[in-house]
Amino acid sequence: MVSLARKNLLHDRLRFVITVAGVAFAVTLVLVQVGLFLGLLGKATVTIENSSADIWVTSRETPNVDFAHSFPETTVLRVRGVAGVEKADNAIVQFMNIMLPSGAEEGCLVYGLEDFSAWNLPWDVESGDPTELRRGDFILMDRSAERRFGPFQVGDYREILGHRFRIIGATRGAASFTTAPVVFMDFRRAQGLQQTVHNRTSYILVKVAPGHDAAQVAERIRAVTPYNDVYTRAEWAARSRNYWVVSTGLGMNMGITVFLGILVGIVVVAQTLYTSAVEHVKEFGTVKAIGGSNWDIYRILGEQALIAAVVGYAIGAAMSFGMRPLLAQLHLNVLVSPQFAATVFAGTVLMCLGAAMLSFKRVAGIDPALVFRA
Amino acid sequence: MNAMLAPFCCDREAPPRDALSAREVLAVEDVRKTFEEGSQKVEVLRGVSLAVDQGEVVALEGPSGSGKTTLLSIMGCILTPSAGRIRIAGREVSGDEAALRDVRKRSIGFVFQQYNLFPALTALENVEYALNVKGVRGRGANAEAARVLDLVGLGDRKRFLPRDLSGGQKQRVAIARALAGSPEVLLADEPTANLDTAVGTQILELFQKLAKEENKGLVIVTHDPKVRNVADRVVGIRDGRLSDPTEH
Structure with missing residues (x-):
């Protein structure tokens, strides 16, 4: 099956590079910043996690x-x-x-x-x-x-x-x-x-x-x-982590960073996909004229968003992992677990698909009769 | 003789209508179309009737604003008429956009003035993609795309992108795309407008040959007098009504 989405995306290489760069930037920002945060938080519980104590009894x-x-x-x-x-x-x-x-x-x-x-x-x-x-x-x-x-x-x-x-x-x-x-x-x-x-x-x-x-x-x-508090290992680790997350504002800071990363990703992807949709409006009209539906066009935009997400994520993740040795030299530990990496990937896909949906309204109203206009 | 066709036959000798009517692939009957522009109603088509048979080439001529593109859009199931009936391949066309889309997929092939090829796709992929949209996938689509490109004489240009093809070659790809999936009706909108005389003539001859060999009903909307040379009939349209083409 011919992928008009992929071909169009690769046909306009500069736009593709900009889209992927935006996604990669957002992914790197989130992976490194949150990874650093998790690495830092890891220090807050490192003795709890490594000791063999199942329960900790503390003062109130x-x-x-x-x-x-x-x-x-x-x-x-x-x-x-x-x-x-x-x-x-x-x-x-x-x-x-x-x-x-x-x-x-x-x-x-x-x-x-x-x-x-x-x-x-x-x-x-x-x-x-x-x-x-x-x-x-x-x-x-x-x-x-x-x-x-x-x-x-x-x-x-x-x-x-x-x-x-x-x-x-x-x-x-x-x-x-x-x-x-x-x-x-x-x-x-x-x-x-x-x-x-x-x-x-x-x-x-x-x-x-x-x-x-x-x-x-x-x-x-x-x-x-x-007169004491008693915690299981997981409860005590969570309490210790939460203290630093909440009391220092680190959690809020991370939230803002993640939000900004996602915002940058959405804006870049939405902007480039929307511009692309506008520029290809006659092609989409042709798709409709030859019997295609709005869903055929949504599929094109969705596939483009998905490609941008996968390629952008791969580059962003590679950059993040590449930065780890450099940051380690500065005694900064970027902690990226497989679960976290998978969550960021899922988030990236959702972000890109969400951004693509902003173009859906534009293409939904395309009149196939425009193919007859010179 | 079919009354709605009689006044506008060109000087070419036409086959007897009774024989042709059994081979009808497209018919519009008393079609009207009114557009609303603000508070004003503009009646673009005022009761047009026209039928096209298998293997017949009909040229539709008329000045700008006469309603010929609107008629083409209605015949192509892109627009719905305000009143009147359409029959394509013996079936009455009615219903919602999904039903019209289905007719477009199955029975109509379009050729546009601007070619409207997908610039990122090769000639072969342009045709194959159209087949994909029509529901033909895989090797079957690839083989059919190659077949129709061979038919239009572009067997050696299958891997070329549109930017690497001449205007005539692009229009041949567009014709191949229209032919793909074997629709009963081909509708062409000013197909020679962007081509020089020699290439335009070649394209029209190709159209005529394919319509006859592939048994398609072909309607060509045109200003190009050369079309008269290949048309079985020339139909005029003026102010939303069919007219004698010699009046233009």
Whole structure:
């Protein structure tokens, strides 16, 4: 079957290039901007997603994993007694000041646990053994700290809240949304560093016994911890993400970016398809004269929109993926999941078809008798 | 003899009407068309009757504004008459746009003054696309398109885009497109207006040959006196009524 749509589109190459460029621009804008946003949001929940805790018990109204408040450490005893709980441990997550060799003080986010290996924290260890942390004033420091703290070596010493710690290893990928580098140390030492967490904890991490449902176990824990909040992993990750999305205006910012991307795409595609429709009005009249219907013409415009969507998306996606290594050098992570990529593709197709529909009204009224006009 | 045809036969010797009437492919009877322009009504056709038989070439002549293009549009089922009857291939034409479209697909082939080819399609694709619109797809469409292009002498220009063809060749493609799908009626609107004398003559001779060989009823709206040489009948139209062509 002859595709008048494709042939017309390729016949006017400049218009086709402009249309595709508009779509590609919109796709790149959405993929990169939202990908960056998702990459950033990933940092907000990276420890939640990577730890093996099925349930997190927090102090009341804790907004996100980084901004923890403390509650009595003995609460963990009640949690351990709940049916369906296989393991429950206290965890401290606390911002503390770290002294750098330059004499400057910076903030870091300390994660303190008694048994790191039981909770898959840290999950990507470059060097050192987390089980050694309990044996002395030792820390594991994440490599992302080098951007703010400068380079460090295993065996170096750093002071945290005036207390000297030896770096016995390095981790990768443990970051905080606030960009404060993550430091891992023994629970009791972390507790001893700051008065506000003496005999207290920031969280209780809970592993659910096999065969039990996390939501049901969480409900049972709520019953015995009336002054705490209890979340499943997914709930806690969503709460932490939502805090940054809503409270910082990032969500609104992303919404505006996506809206602008879609608007640019629609305007470019609609404008070029409409101009094309107007210029080909006599051809469409001919289609009608030889027996074609409005639907035959809609199909031509729709097919053109679809081609623009597919080619524009392919180019936009290629550009976005091509930009990832460059952005990674700037420590910016563009997170594009297959689902997100598929959503953007579906959105691109809808956007282009929607734009094509703006031309439908113009061609619907074409009088086939115009073919007799010179 | 058919009364509506009798006054306007040209000087060429016509076959007996009784024999021809059984072969009628197109007939309009007492067709009227009125357009409304603001509060005014303009009567463009005032009771026109005309019949065309298989293999017959009818030239329709008339000055600008006489109503010949309106009549052609009505015969081609592009316009509906305000009153009167149309019969194409023995079937009464009536109904909505979908019904008219169906008649256009099945029974009518158009040739336009400006060729109206699709510039992005090759000669072969122009014909094949028309067949696609008429519901013929795949290899059948491709073979039929090639056949009619061979018929109009463009077998060696199938892959050419319209911009690479001469005016005469473009009009041959347009004729091939009109022939595709074997419609009973061909309607041509000033088909030689943009062609020089020699090429115009070739096109008219081609029209005549095809009408006879393919048994099509052919109506040519024209100002071109050369058309008289190939027409079986010349019909005049003036002020919305058929008239004696010698009066023009």
